[in-house]
Amino acid sequence: MAGMSEDQRGLLYLFEQPSRAIAFPRAAGSVVYDMPPEQMPPGMELAPRSGPSPGRTVVTVSPVDNLKDELGSALSIPKGAVFSVFLKQHRQAAKDLIACFLKRRSPAELRNVAANVHDMVNESLFVYSLSFVIIRRSDLRNVRLPPIYETFPSWFVPETTIAKAREEVSKQRYMPKTERIVVDHGLEFSGTDENPEHRVAYWREDYGINAHHWHWHIVFPAEIEIALHRDRKGELFYYMHQQMMARYDMERMSVGLGRVVKLDNWREPIPEGYFPKLTTGNSSLNWGSRPDGLSVKNLTRHRIRININEMEMWRDRIFEAIHLKKVVQEDGKEIQLTDDLDPDRGQKRGIDIVGDMLEADTRLSPNYTFYGDMHNFGHVLLALAHDPDGVHREEMGVMGDSGTAMRDPVFYRWHRYIDDIFQEYKFLQKPYTEDQLNFPEVSVDKVTVTAGLENNVLYTYFNMREIEASRGLDFDSDTPVIVRLTHLDHRPFKYHFQISNKSRSKVEATIRVFIAPMLNIRNMRMNFLEQRTLFAEMDKFQISLKPGKNIIERRDDESSITLPREFNFRNIERGEVYEDGTVAPPESDGSFCACGWPQHVLLPRGKPEGMPFQLVVMVTDWNEDKVNQPTPRACGNAASFCGILNGKYPDKKPMGFPFDRLPSDHPTNGPWMVEEYLGRFSNVSVTEINIKFSKKKIAEE
Ligand code: CUO
Numbered sequence: 001m002a003g004m005s006e007d008q009r010g011l012l013y014l015f016e017q018p019s020r021a022i023a024f025p026r027a028a029g030s031v032v033y034d035m036p037p038e039q040m041p042p043g044m045e046l047a048p049r050s051g052p053s054p055g056r057t058v059v060t061v062s063p064v065d066n067l068k069d070e071l072g073s074a075l076s077i078p079k080g081a082v083f084s085v086f087l088k089q090h091r092q093a094a095k096d097l098i099a100c101f102l103k104r105r106s107p108a109e110l111r112n113v114a115a116n117v118h119d120m121v122n123e124s125l126f127v128y129s130l131s132f133v134i135i136r137r138s139d140l141r142n143v144r145l146p147p148i149y150e151t152f153p154s155w156f157v158p159e160t161t162i163a164k165a166r167e168e169v170s171k172q173r174y175m176p177k178t179e180r181i182v183v184d185h186g187l188e189f190s191g192t193d194e195n196p197e198h199r200v201a202y203w204r205e206d207y208g209i210n211a212h213h214w215h216w217h218i219v220f221p222a223e224i225e226i227a228l229h230r231d232r233k234g235e236l237f238y239y240m241h242q243q244m245m246a247r248y249d250m251e252r253m254s255v256g257l258g259r260v261v262k263l264d265n266w267r268e269p270i271p272e273g274y275f276p277k278l279t280t281g282n283s284s285l286n287w288g289s290r291p292d293g294l295s296v297k298n299l300t301r302h303r304i305r306i307n308i309n310e311m312e313m314w315r316d317r318i319f320e321a322i323h324l325k326k327v328v329q330e331d332g333k334e335i336q337l338t339d340d341l342d343p344d345r346g347q348k349r350g351i352d353i354v355g356d357m358l359e360a361d362t363r364l365s366p367n368y369t370f371y372g373d374m375h376n377f378g379h380v381l382l383a384l385a386h387d388p389d390g391v392h393r394e395e396m397g398v399m400g401d402s403g404t405a406m407r408d409p410v411f412y413r414w415h416r417y418i419d420d421i422f423q424e425y426k427f428l429q430k431p432y433t434e435d436q437l438n439f440p441e442v443s444v445d446k447v448t449v450t451a452g453l454e455n456n457v458l459y460t461y462f463n464m465r466e467i468e469a470s471r472g473l474d475f476d477s478d479t480p481v482i483v484r485l486t487h488l489d490h491r492p493f494k495y496h497f498q499i500s501n502k503s504r505s506k507v508e509a510t511i512r513v514f515i516a517p518m519l520n521i522r523n524m525r526m527n528f529l530e531q532r533t534l535f536a537e538m539d540k541f542q543i544s545l546k547p548g549k550n551i552i553e554r555r556d557d558e559s560s561i562t563l564p565r566e567f568n569f570r571n572i573e574r575g576e577v578y579e580d581g582t583v584a585p586p587e588s589d590g591s592f593c594a595c596g597w598p599q600h601v602l603l604p605r606g607k608p609e610g611m612p613f614q615l616v617v618m619v620t621d622w623n624e625d626k627v628n629q630p631t632p633r634a635c636g637n638a639a640s641f642c643g644i645l646n647g648k649y650p651d652k653k654p655m656g657f658p659f660d661r662l663p664s665d666h667p668t669n670g671p672w673m674v675e676e677y678l679g680r681f682s683n684v685s686v687t688e689i690n691i692k693f694s695k696k697k698i699a700e701e
Pocket of ligand 1: 217379402405415
């Protein structure tokens, strides 16, 4: 624990076992929040006060006057219940709690108030709000957040595995103690293979994918004032979710499933149900389940009323705005919807406005009353389809929380629907001109990817990793309880780019790398129209090209979308160290860097016999892409998905360029293939690669 700063230590243990009263010791008894006697839980008032003792850290907590008044609606969500960022009332609760935390003048004051609040509010609301504040406050730049899967393991690990762990813990009472207890959660996911959707359960229920989604919604929350100025927030909502959909479709195609079909008729039964088998925390409340063939209904719960008619009205208005290319603001003024604007000059592109209108945020939406709250309400309708009027007192299903929603197949049906609205907008944008696509000074002569064996073959397999479940759940034991999870992974690989700069001087360039499968589910070659929305960003970076030939190498873990390393509780305790043992740079942007697509699912699974993909590499003029960025950022991981902390999105072009728009007409009216449409330019190369999946790890060479 020696490596931790006082701020880090004092804040870290507020995330440990969130359901357990703060007066109980943390970190196997080595850290104690010394609470004022009047704040001790009933029955603990007379417990011996935790004075200093060797090896024990005491965090003294003093009372805060009028705290209840400050908390406002933060007190309205019951403990143990699902806290949902998709519900307006819950967003208000988070807003109130965040305001209370942000008001504190120093990290020590924040720590003190947070310890006071810990037992008063919903656990998940507490973790969400405190995480948001730690990411945001510049005086906490070096404080790391523990991963959400260790704070709330019960959102990630099924009840049966946790029960198995409890059994192991109780056995140890009668047997010699081991240093740690390890239980496996292998490839058994929430269903069986008789349900075809279960073939991709390993991906939907991946700990990293769900943690990423939780983290992303904290970095880009709706409704919180301080986050309102995140650059191109609406557009990034579109792009990040569109890219996750592309990746999910690639995964489905890898296991022989068709692409996701949107949920566009809200009065028809939803074919796939979902039974999460998870609890919301130590309280053993279960996340709600949805049987196959259930339809959503109007919600008439005590504080949640959502009407499908109203949703349909909002939908029609949004389509009308897209087709008329203008939105009507609250004050009656109209604003144009077009992407032909420059956000670097403070102009808001249409896609950004459509994102704000759809997500939606009462402050950012151009007209919240008129265009409504479509995306968020959809999450809630689906999360409560099993008990719409609350008569069964059932909890929300996993669609209600950003940390669990991606487990449910209906998440993808809903987001395909949302993405199709964005695509409807994009269809109306002019195709990119040859000038916009070309960069004649540069030619991409050759691209190869290598993973140590053959060229242009990449390898995926199932790997394992451990999470320390006893950090989040109370097992009534000091022995660490570890759950070993199985997840998709890939052999590390490298890109080798051979690029010529045909001019006489140095050229600053942006290199964009995307992949998409070549064949559709019927094993036919896809043309550009069929393939376009499957292109997933793999990397994007800036480079100087000297005149003549340039050889550039780039590792997969340098990707512009991924978080290459994760912190866990234990690493943070040991000082600024990543899980793989490397030391984190002291000046990095702290927890903000924890946003990013998990490195282990950078590649789609592919097939045992190999699955052909096309790797598109496009070089553009960096001078046309660069933005005026006043403050350089120390941590550049995952900027394409997570933006830049307190800065502008680091690429002026529309997100997803050049795949975000339809192509120009084909000269002879035939369908464009990607190698024809983009490959005709010297600055683009299209390379066929193969991804091979094997259940076992392939030996490193
Ligand atoms: Cu991320 Cu619907 O926005 O889940």
